[in-house]
Amino acid sequence: MNNFTFANPTKILFGKGQVENTGKETAAIGKRVLLLSGGASSRKSGLIGNISRQLQGSGVHFVEQSGVSPNPEIGEVRKGANTCKSEKLDAVLAVGGGSVVDAAKAIAAGACYGGDPWDFFGKKTSPENALPIGVVLTLSATGSEANGNSVVSNAATNEKRPMYSPLYYPKFSILDPELTYTVPKDQTAYGSIDILSHVYEQYFHRAQNSPIQDGLAETLMRTVIENAPIAIENPADYDARANLMWASTMALNGILSCGTGGDWSSHMIGHELSANYGIAHGAALAVIFPAWMKHVHTANPRRFRRFAGKVWMINTAGMNDAQAADAAIGAMEDFYTNKLKTSVRMKDYGIDGAKLELMTASAVKFRQLGVFKPLTREDILEIYRLAM
Ligand code: NZQ
Ligand code: ZN
Numbered sequence: 001m002n003n004f005t006f007a008n009p010t011k012i013l014f015g016k017g018q019v020e021n022t023g024k025e026t027a028a029i030g031k032r033v034l035l036l037s038g039g040a041s042s043r044k045s046g047l048i049g050n051i052s053r054q055l056q057g058s059g060v061h062f063v064e065q066s067g068v069s070p071n072p073e074i075g076e077v078r079k080g081a082n083t084c085k086s087e088k089l090d091a092v093l094a095v096g097g098g099s100v101v102d103a104a105k106a107i108a109a110g111a112c113y114g115g116d117p118w119d120f121f122g123k124k125t126s127p128e129n130a131l132p133i134g135v136v137l138t139l140s141a142t143g144s145e146a147n148g149n150s151v152v153s154n155a156a157t158n159e160k161r162p163m164y165s166p167l168y169y170p171k172f173s174i175l176d177p178e179l180t181y182t183v184p185k186d187q188t189a190y191g192s193i194d195i196l197s198h199v200y201e202q203y204f205h206r207a208q209n210s211p212i213q214d215g216l217a218e219t220l221m222r223t224v225i226e227n228a229p230i231a232i233e234n235p236a237d238y239d240a241r242a243n244l245m246w247a248s249t250m251a252l253n254g255i256l257s258c259g260t261g262g263d264w265s266s267h268m269i270g271h272e273l274s275a276n277y278g279i280a281h282g283a284a285l286a287v288i289f290p291a292w293m294k295h296v297h298t299a300n301p302r303r304f305r306r307f308a309g310k311v312w313m314i315n316t317a318g319m320n321d322a323q324a325a326d327a328a329i330g331a332m333e334d335f336y337t338n339k340l341k342t343s344v345r346m347k348d349y350g351i352d353g354a355k356l357e358l359m360t361a362s363a364v365k366f367r368q369l370g371v372f373k374p375l376t377r378e379d380i381l382e383i384y385r386l387a388m
Contacts, residue, residue: 030091
């Protein structure tokens with residue numbers, strides 16, 4: 001096990017009815033709040049109405065900004081940061097999925113910064129200060145509810161860039177699984193694939209003797225594989241929704257990579273598909289991860305044999321390493337296609353080979369990719385080709 005430092009300051013309020021604590025928790029972090037939400041879902045469900053009443057009851061003044069888009073845009077961040085400045089707001093409350101939470105983080109830092117918030121994503125500078133952030137999560141997927149990451153797109157430059165700041169950890173996150181009952185089938189599938197992909201990014205490591213990390217990862221993957229089809233079939237199954245929600249947080253709150261690290265090249269390669277073709281994050285991962293696995297499994301065949309046996313419950317006795325890896329990747333593709341009804345091919349999203357070189361160059365703009373297997377540009381091109 002490698003040395004590590006772990007700190008996660010986010011207070012989690014998990015379970016049925018926890019949404020009723022939003023007013024009280026928000027009042028503890030600010031008196032003048034930006035209430036940030038996505039398209040229509042949280043208004044339609046009555047959630048924004050409920051939260052507005054709670055904020056009023058708790059003496060919190062608030063200004064609303066709705067319409068944060070999936071794959072949030074830098075323009076939405078600029079708008080929120082400007083509102084925080086002009087209205088002298090002192091906290092941001094995000095109500096929504098990962099896109100709203102990520103936008104809230106960038107707004108919170110942008111509100112304390114004199115320049116353009118895109119500077120954070122373009123690696124020009126790092127935030128030195130940020131307003132406190134609170135979260136009411138409505139979709140289980142990204143882990144943004146308890147981590148320091150924010151991912152924002154810039155349509156003007158066809159970029160989608162992640163950044164991390166310790167200032168971005170929410171002060172509190174309300175994880176009330178009943179708020180996810182209205183998540184449609186496709187978004188439930190994409191969210192579940194995102195959770196699995198976060199675990200893959202950390203499970204496929206090169207560290208030795210890591211039974212705690214490996215066991216945690218395998219439990220998380222099995223939990224998602226068992227519960228996602230139940231939530232898709234019966235959206236109001238409390239236990240399925242609760243297990244997915246906790247899996248979302250556990251997969252990317254930092255605990256899974258303690259002592260083992262992470263790879264994250266599939267995320268960077270997948271972000272290019274969202275930046276250039278606007279596809280959902282989970283959809284991008286559904287096509288890229290199988291291709292990445294096909295390309296890299298020889299770097300550590302024993303890990304893929306273990307993945308086949310412990311995660312996909314395949315009896316690998318009598319199989320050679322390549323056959324065991326093939327069987328695991330095949331089981332995963334079959335699960336995505338037949339249980340989650342999600343394509344594992346780029347062409348099904350109308351993506352052809354026209355931009356492969358451009359996307360490859362953009363994916364490595366800030367750093368070389370690959371820890372499990374260092375990737376050259378030719379490797380990345382081959383992963384895109386395998387995903388076609
Ligand atoms: O906009 P509304 O109307 O709210 O609809 C949203 C959106 O269309 C809908 N939705 C959310 N909660 C709902 C609901 N519909 C009905 N009922 C509910 N309760 O779902 C759609 C997708 O929402 P979005 O927030 O975009 O999804 P997700 O949570 O998957 O977030 C995706 C974004 O997070 C980034 C992704 O790249 C992407 O931009 N990520 C953030 C990470 C992080 N901060 O750590 C890590 C991830 O790897 C990821 O990159
Ligand atoms: Zn992700």
